[in-house]
Amino acid sequence: MKKIYDYHKDEQVSLYVLIKSAEEKLTRTNKPYLSFIFQDTSGEISANYWDAKPKDVETFKPGTVIKLEGKREEYKGNPQIRIKAIRLAKNDEPNNPELYVERAPINKDKMVEEFNHAVFDITNANMNRIVRFIMKKYQHDFFQSPAAKTNHHAFMGGLAYHTVSMLRIARALSEIYTELDISLLFSGVILHDVGKVVELSGPTATEYTLEGKLLGHIVMINEEIVKACNELKIDENNEDVLLLKHTLLAHHGELEYGSPVRPLIPEAEMIHYIDQIDAKMNMISSALKKTEPGEFSERIWAMNNRSFYKKTFAHPDSLSE
Amino acid sequence: MKKIYDYHKDEQVSLYVLIKSAEEKLTRTNKPYLSFIFQDTSGEISANYWDAKPKDVETFKPGTVIKLEGKREEYKGNPQIRIKAIRLAKNDEPNNPELYVERAPINKDKMVEEFNHAVFDITNANMNRIVRFIMKKYQHDFFQSPAAKTNHHAFMGGLAYHTVSMLRIARALSEIYTELDISLLFSGVILHDVGKVVELSGPTATEYTLEGKLLGHIVMINEEIVKACNELKIDENNEDVLLLKHTLLAHHGELEYGSPVRPLIPEAEMIHYIDQIDAKMNMISSALKKTEPGEFSERIWAMNNRSFYKKTFAHPDSLSE
Amino acid sequence: MKKIYDYHKDEQVSLYVLIKSAEEKLTRTNKPYLSFIFQDTSGEISANYWDAKPKDVETFKPGTVIKLEGKREEYKGNPQIRIKAIRLAKNDEPNNPELYVERAPINKDKMVEEFNHAVFDITNANMNRIVRFIMKKYQHDFFQSPAAKTNHHAFMGGLAYHTVSMLRIARALSEIYTELDISLLFSGVILHDVGKVVELSGPTATEYTLEGKLLGHIVMINEEIVKACNELKIDENNEDVLLLKHTLLAHHGELEYGSPVRPLIPEAEMIHYIDQIDAKMNMISSALKKTEPGEFSERIWAMNNRSFYKKTFAHPDSLSE
Amino acid sequence: MKKIYDYHKDEQVSLYVLIKSAEEKLTRTNKPYLSFIFQDTSGEISANYWDAKPKDVETFKPGTVIKLEGKREEYKGNPQIRIKAIRLAKNDEPNNPELYVERAPINKDKMVEEFNHAVFDITNANMNRIVRFIMKKYQHDFFQSPAAKTNHHAFMGGLAYHTVSMLRIARALSEIYTELDISLLFSGVILHDVGKVVELSGPTATEYTLEGKLLGHIVMINEEIVKACNELKIDENNEDVLLLKHTLLAHHGELEYGSPVRPLIPEAEMIHYIDQIDAKMNMISSALKKTEPGEFSERIWAMNNRSFYKKTFAHPDSLSE
Amino acid sequence: MKKIYDYHKDEQVSLYVLIKSAEEKLTRTNKPYLSFIFQDTSGEISANYWDAKPKDVETFKPGTVIKLEGKREEYKGNPQIRIKAIRLAKNDEPNNPELYVERAPINKDKMVEEFNHAVFDITNANMNRIVRFIMKKYQHDFFQSPAAKTNHHAFMGGLAYHTVSMLRIARALSEIYTELDISLLFSGVILHDVGKVVELSGPTATEYTLEGKLLGHIVMINEEIVKACNELKIDENNEDVLLLKHTLLAHHGELEYGSPVRPLIPEAEMIHYIDQIDAKMNMISSALKKTEPGEFSERIWAMNNRSFYKKTFAHPDSLSE
């Protein structure tokens, strides 16, 4: 079935969408209308429903699926829908809200498997125990949480998916640079953003929590290690624990990006780059998905406001191997 | 008795000094000599002892007090002593090394008293208990430690003295800005640099410890609060504990100075400024102590390499009150 | 009586306010309306008065006090009032516009007294004469002027109040750092922003004057000293005059903040920090006044766009002394 | 056989080394001496040969192998050798200079094979032809050239080795991010630093050429593409050629690092990161090779002057796969 | 005849203008209107035409000249026209669109003459041939193209006019600094922005081309030189060709402004300054043209957002010579 961003500008639209938000507003001349954000797995789009009746406000609540007829337009450079008609989706129609939410492109079981594989390769006993202790504690939320509020992997399961992608790169790099300590590299990747489980408020309507704003996820994961060592009777002064802490504290790479120390061991430096690569590929790909070939994407604020070009020629399917 | 920096350039020198360091070296043409750093409470100065005999190397060890005859000169803009004669200080002479080491200008008992006064004013129960727990744990080292390796208050007891001066400013500001929370302000000031007790190796030949380099004193004090709450059964999620942590994490003011978060409550912003004021006054005063009136001081690296002017006219003794 | 910011979002509003500005506008469809900014001592708020008749335009002029009935709402994140009814305040109601304007929290007489106390402590004869000469010249405007156009102390008497607060900090610091020259410190504080009397257009609808934009208040106060010395037959080449000039020129601390020289004497460095402390405390306090406990304030542009947190627990009333 | 950096400080040294440079100098008192830099595959070290006779100057020329007896010392924090005796290596001793020069850890044939494999995967016809044309033209020098004058891979064959490592990372990333165009990614990696063949003067005593300083290797490779298209009758206006040019021009990532444009397609962004990862891992590994476990390395100028920590615990041999 | 910016705010307007753009839009309540931008040689201004009929949309196309009656107003600080009546210009009225487009203040013949004069002074044979080859190739577009999309000389012929002004400054400087190489200086000036002919899409509705965005005009002119040398059989390795390339590559002065190398010969440094002077004078003059004496201009984004003051006193007509 066609999705929101499969339609081009000025095309007639007819599809099922989820109401992400519905705000009751007044025009300057005091007439009520509903300001919607609709959503499906291709993205989000806004729409105004003029002359909304009180009953409409009752009916079209956030979290319900509707059938939408209208036209895709543009208002001040942003796409929007001009509504012709809307009605609730019926029982024999695809009315499960979960179908319309973006989520990680691989399922949780596959991700769990990859994590287990990585944990198996952490042969350093202290790191292995700490990683398993913390992951068990935050298991549920970790697989729900987005990786960020808006910039990258901002969808349900985004944090786990981001971490899995980073593990794949880490595995490849550890084969190229055999001097890297695998325990440290994999432990660092797995734990680097676990603090975001508490820093962010969860997968929907994601906001920073008070603790998130006042401490930040980098300090929070450090606190988790202190507590894990305390529970597991691991001496925090061991060099391996100290280096693991350092790797997590340093993973933003520079003080001005919020790391209280800069990377001083090779594994910390590498994790910083792996994190950058995955975050930026995700941002570019998301932007290009909504872009026509031969055009430039919307500007990506977190990448110096650059807009990226989508090429018109196809790329080959696979490698020679 | 006249001290090192009471002598002017090209003046004949005759005084007792402590040998801070004594390194055996060779000239380019392979002749042995001793490279000294001498010290008294007015500062440090270097000197070379040419044609040092093996016996001299035995005799003039770091930590011993000597009688020095020579001339104060300058070499490439830095003061140094040209040695005429040196001998060990005798028993009836001031040969106690402690007499030659810079220390805080007020004694420990007076400082302890000021701390107790401040702790008394911390009426918030959680903060009061946390402050007392941590201060008790590090009490001994806290009153020994310098406040920094080189920049400011780099002497035995410097950390405690720096903290006491900051408490005095904090007390004054809390009377001017009555909206400030005194418990938070005083707790923040007392604890802000306690992590330096572990970050630095101690009052003599101060270096950064491995933990100091890889974590930094800001993260370390945060860990101490986590541990204190655990010991004292205080819930870390209480807002007062959270704000205390934030105040400590934010006290460097900007991310690029090593704080993982910027100040987001007024007490955190104020502590940052109080810290700056005391550190900078100490650096300027130290530099001006070694400067003649009407001259500019040596350059202060940590203050954008500025050199400060020492005025020639006297300043009045006291305020009208 | 309740004030504008005592009302919460979506609450019914009934109170007296001053019309700060009233602009006649047209909707996109050509209907006239009045765009108001109302004001009382708790702050300012905007409101639109739809279908304004010509008589309304006549009646509701800036500078008049009205009785306002309506509702406090939010439009794009900013508070505004939806007007139900407005009428002019009557004679037996609080219709004196001066009651609604923010002003310094201590009165002019008290401020004058503090200034006189400080001037008394300037024992250096040249500085004392220069300070008194300039303060006499600008006395009237000085106690009227705001300290800035928008950032901090942007209210009638704000400049004098800012200066008085700085004098209090200066007095406290001069007791802690007895090496500071009191004459220089107090003279510098008193004169540092006097140039703003000419740089800014006055206490209402404050703008930069042409002279203010093209020269700036730092250069202007330097000119005042040149003129004062000329009038008072003081030799400008005296070191005390030179240092006073330097202190004023350097008080912004860094070239990029508009000081043509950086501080090169301790008093100049300290005045820079005192100025920072008072400006920032004022900005934070103003923002937090409009914020509910447990919420973050509006962003403060002049403080790197940070928004500050208002804590929920009370703070103790006073110090132990 | 033991190498230079297998000896510790103050150890007696007895080994064969290559004379990298030998400069005749005079002491301040006019006595001639030879200032050597010795070299083997573990690195370089300096040494002074006092009282050098004219015959010595004749004998100990750069490029000859000698037997060296002496002591490893430190002078101002840098390692140096105090020479006891030197003589030319004899015919039955390892006197081939090539044995002492650092080179890529894999041999040229293996590297050529990896390049061929990658070129095979460039299925875009224009890119494939351009890559082969340019590589054929610079084949010889490409496998000789260092990748930089001093910072990273500064040894014979360093440029090819750096490029091969990057191809390995590129291959791994293209499997993780299947949206990347393999032809563009691999062509970009292979060509990105070919301009250095002309920018740098060659594998020994590497300097920037005049053309290198005035144009830079980024502009030079762009010129090569223009010329290749001209020879091969490929229309430069084809989008694939344009994107290939862009990828090469943008590979330094930011204008301030010398790219005239910033990356605007995902392949260009990725190549920038791959380049960074390989350059930095090489710099860190080189520095740590000369560092004792538990110590910090020399400062790395091109990495913000950081010095890296060498951990004391071993790392596991291999991954689970 | 009076032009748009000869009218003051709130004045009745009656004049001929060109429709630069006409966009059909809907009000929030679904009523169609036309959003115009009108233009004459004094500048551009926007206007909305409410209740536009389908026939109006047909009639008032971009590129047609109309007679406009209305009022000059301001909307959010920007000037706009409130339309009273519009009609097409008649045949006996000034209805030639070219009359309303800003263009270079001197005509093409005069500019060609100045170019020829400059080329005559390029006595270096290689440079002379290269300059003539490239100028011939782009002759037509060069005299049409603007010098930039928005910032400076953004009008038909702007590129040629900017270059002519720079030649005049270059000529003056070459008389003051006789050590400058005239061939290099004049060739550099003439060619420095020729790449903009391809980088920008042309004189109307100017946009960056794809090639312009992905390569930039600095790289493009370098490519032109490579091609010219190939055609003209000039050896690119000649020092004069190399220096000419360098001059063009370096003319933005700093890496962060897009030059891949910084100026390393005096002629390159001078051309950078000449370019700056002419671009900035043009921006300031354009802004001041729309400003009343005694007022500040609109902010100029490309000059750190400064707004410039227009003085009220006249300036003398001419120099004494």
Next chain:
Amino acid sequence: MKKIYDYHKDEQVSLYVLIKSAEEKLTRTNKPYLSFIFQDTSGEISANYWDAKPKDVETFKPGTVIKLEGKREEYKGNPQIRIKAIRLAKNDEPNNPELYVERAPINKDKMVEEFNHAVFDITNANMNRIVRFIMKKYQHDFFQSPAAKTNHHAFMGGLAYHTVSMLRIARALSEIYTELDISLLFSGVILHDVGKVVELSGPTATEYTLEGKLLGHIVMINEEIVKACNELKIDENNEDVLLLKHTLLAHHGELEYGSPVRPLIPEAEMIHYIDQIDAKMNMISSALKKTEPGEFSERIWAMNNRSFYKKTFAHPDSLSE
């Protein structure tokens, strides 16, 4: 006669030079020697005179001319002279010290004439009177003073020569940009650096004065205008005086370069650029004078440490006109 920098490295030297400075020093092993700086109009060079006798110290005083035999060498990249023999210049030899000092390449009379011509073109009465008043006051020192301590025009008469060159550029620009106010432009150029007469200590052994360090030449010239207006009874509030002040205050272009305000009128912006052009051309030319064709100059600290290339081909003699 051949000058210092006419000799190449390792060439035998025989010429007359002026002793600029002669410092008595001791070798590390306590032997006296004389450390000279010699000078002629081609530049300065250092030389050590070993085993200096007390009589030598008496004879070879700074300010005397000597006959020097020796060899031009290099020590750590800097040129120096190895002395073979020195003796005082005799009466029939060129022993006038003035012959060896660098000075402006045009004589004072010619410069005075150019100034008079420029002043004649300042038709604005206030500016004309102010310029003449200040120039008369500082006339003598103005034609003696260097334009800077080290960076550019650091020779006797350098300030006047720098100003004359700027006047020539200003005259040329005023013909190209006829909208510039000639009175303002010429007055600004003439006065812009007059404050340096007091900021710097004079033409020999130039240092910053105390006033220069604490106020800076930008503030000083502003004070001079205040005093001139007072003497001449010119109302400082006149717009022309205000703009003249602004032009001088803003001539460093940016706050971080020490201007308390940025240029807000076109004349101020232009003077900033004219100043830059002349200062940089002088720095580059000075560096290239000491450089062989085909080589790069010493690094120029004030130009981002760049070193400039000296081309090998000749430049044509003159323009076609």
